[in-house]
Amino acid sequence: MSRRLLVALTLTAMAALSGCASIGREPPGPMAEALKPSGVPLSSIGLVAFPIDAPSTGLRLNADQLMQPASTMKAITAVVALDKLGPNSRGSTQLLASGEIRDGRLDTPLVLKGNGDADLDWPALWLMLRELRERHGLRELAGGVVIDRTLFQPSRPELGVPAFDSQPEFPYNVIPDALQLNGDLLQFDIAADASAVSARPFPQFGGLTVDGSAMTLVDRACKDWEDGWKPPRFDTLADGSGRLALQGEFPRGCQITQSLNVLDRQWLAGQALRQLWASLGGTLSGEIREGTSPDGARVLAQHRDRPLAELLRPVMKSSDNALARLIFKRIGASAAQPGEDSQAAAGRVVRAWFAEHQIDATGLVLDNGSGLTRIERVTASQLAAVLLASHRGAHGPELLATLPVAGVDGTLSRRMKGTAAEGRARMKTGTLRDAVALAGFVPDSQGKTWIVVALVNDDNAMKARPAVDALIDWIARQ
Missing domain, CATH: 3.40.710.10 (DD-peptidase/beta-lactamase superfamily)
Known part of the structure; x- marks a missing residue:
């Protein structure tokens, strides 16, 4: 010029x-x-x-x-x-019940209702459940749990939607729903020695097996671990447990910690509920399913996120x-x-x-x-x-x-x-x-x-x- x-x-x-x-x-x-x-x-x-x-x-x-x-x-x-x-608007998560608590027992389903809460993490869910135990004396969830995601339609928007790019499992690609439990993410510590790749979830909610046997070890800088990585495959097994199969390549001698969106969010929410409730001395029988809150259900505990600003x-x-x-x-x-x-x-x-x-x-x-x-x-x-x-x-x-x-x-x-x-x-x-x-x-x-x-x-x-x-x-x- x-x-x-x-x-x-x-x-x-x-x-x-x-x-x-x-x-x-x-x-x-x-x-x-x-x-x-x-x-x-x-x-x-x-x-x-x-x-x-x-x-x-x-x-x-x-x-x-x-x-x-x-x-x-x-x-x-x-x-x-x-x-x-x-x-100052805020999203929330609620625990509701339509039935009465008698002698520490709830025979109707407990409802976990998501209202677009951006800050609902594992500690927040645990604290809500603890409130049920200590303030309401609830011990037995005899009617199971209903998870209500219906504030947003469709309630499971991630199902059947093609990924924006080839990495749908990474945090930036999460498609949110009304129950945004821990951002729909679970943290994994992934490590490789000279012969195999292993991965440990944190927290370990149980019922999940991580299989790294299909991964190929390569000589690559650990900082470039995503090169050759492929989205893992998750399957729910007949007994209700889950299996996560890692795929692609991973550098020898590399250790990383990464939050991933790789588990079915309904399955993960169910596992978290069962383990957190058990850790508080509670029992849970019946199924954990998706559904809607019944008319007249009252709020037993509530969590709110930060103001919108x-x-x-x-x-x-x-x-x-x-x-x-x-x-x-x-x-x-x-x-x-x-x-x-x-x-x-x-x-x-x-x-x-x-x-x-x-x-x-x-x-x-x-x-x-x-x-x-x-x-x-x-x-x-x-x-x-x-x-x-x-x-x-x-x-x-x-x-x-x-x-x-x-x-x-x-x-x-x-x-x-x-x-x-x-x-x-x-x-x-x-x-x-x-x-x-x-x-x-x-x-x-x-x-x-x-x-x-x-x-x-x-x-x-x-x-x-x-x-x-x-x-x-x-x-x-x-």
């Missing part, structure tokens, strides 16, 4: 930054220069940047072109959730896909008609929110609300409008507090260090194989805050990341 063209591009963009009611249609010089070695054409970039107090000025490049937003889609989920559910911090700062999807379904559950798909209902709520804020939703494609999908589409203009509406609304400060800070934390902890944006720009990142994105708020040198959205969709999108960072630094310096 010639020096004359770089100067022209810089002057064009600086005119847009001067506060006059004009729009720059080309990237600024530093961004253009950083983009040059990437091989990414301008046609693959959607860009909007403007000061909050002058949204009709700034920069626009392919602003109305539909793009894959990757994880910047989480910003839409967060903004709508804050507005529609409220920053706090849950959104890992969603935005760490880009937690499973948590984003759970919150998206909570949006849907808040407005769903009987039997309506929770994810579809959430999409309906988001579109209604767009209409309320007079944001054109033409072309908007919604899927799971996390960006971990190939079909979601949004324009840079639409995403910028969402951020502007959030800033002007009641919950702008809550959103701002959730965003990664450039060079400081979250998914931006290693980016833009030593630039004018470090410690100042707050932005949601997005990364897929062929998509790179940033969306958020950038203060300039005069103290004006800018909304900036940059979406790159290209086979070489990752190579364009330095150019996107150069844009943020350039705006912060103006």
Whole structure:
């Protein structure tokens, strides 16, 4: 790119930054220069940047072109959730009963009901069960247990759904349901000596055999253990026990600890209930099955997760896909008609929110609300409008507090260090194989805050990341 063209591009963009009611249609010089070695054409970039107090000025490049937003889609989920559910809304898990407890015995089923609780882990479940023992004197669960996941529809959304990629067992790929027990994950300590691979679950709930005999030992660095790894196979046996068969390759002499989503979640919940209840001196007879809570059932114990505004911090700062999807379904559950798909209902709520804020939703494609999908589409203009509406609304400060800070934390902890944006720009990142994105708020040198959205969709999108960072630094310096 010639020096004359770089100067022209810089002057064009600086005119847009001067506060006059004009729009720059080309990237600024530093961004253009950083983009040059990437091989990414301008046609693959959607860009909007403007000061909050002058949204009709700034920069626009392919602003109305539909793009894959990757994880910047989480910003839409967060903004709508804050507005529609409220920053203090909380999911819960309940233990209910319709019958009476007599002499420490419950003859009707105990109900474990999931209400989108994001924080229900093993200790939380144990504490709820302990409350049954100590506060209610319950000892015998003679009627079995019903697990109620029906807040979300379908209640078992993971069944029969093709994996997003070849690693459905890893935490980022978990498809949540209303009973998100321990994130539907179990931790495994996996180790290999010179001849065999072994794996131990933690906690060990019993009834599970892990077979590593099919794994092939290879000479590979332990840090690259995922290379050659294949999803394990889980089978429920006739006696109710389970067998997990590890598959693929594993490095000799390697030891790792990894949380995996490899067991049927209903089976795992049942094993956890039986062992935790037994550890408290209780007995459980009858089956553990899926079902619905009976009318009139009373709450015996309850666990609640953190307020939504706090849950959104890992969603935005760490880009937690499973948590984003759970919150998206909570949006849907808040407005769903009987039997309506929770994810579809959430999409309906988001579109209604767009209409309320007079944001054109033409072309908007919604899927799971996390960006971990190939079909979601949004324009840079639409995403910028969402951020502007959030800033002007009641919950702008809550959103701002959730965003990664450039060079400081979250998914931006290693980016833009030593630039004018470090410690100042707050932005949601997005990364897929062929998509790179940033969306958020950038203060300039005069103290004006800018909304900036940059979406790159290209086979070489990752190579364009330095150019996107150069844009943020350039705006912060103006």
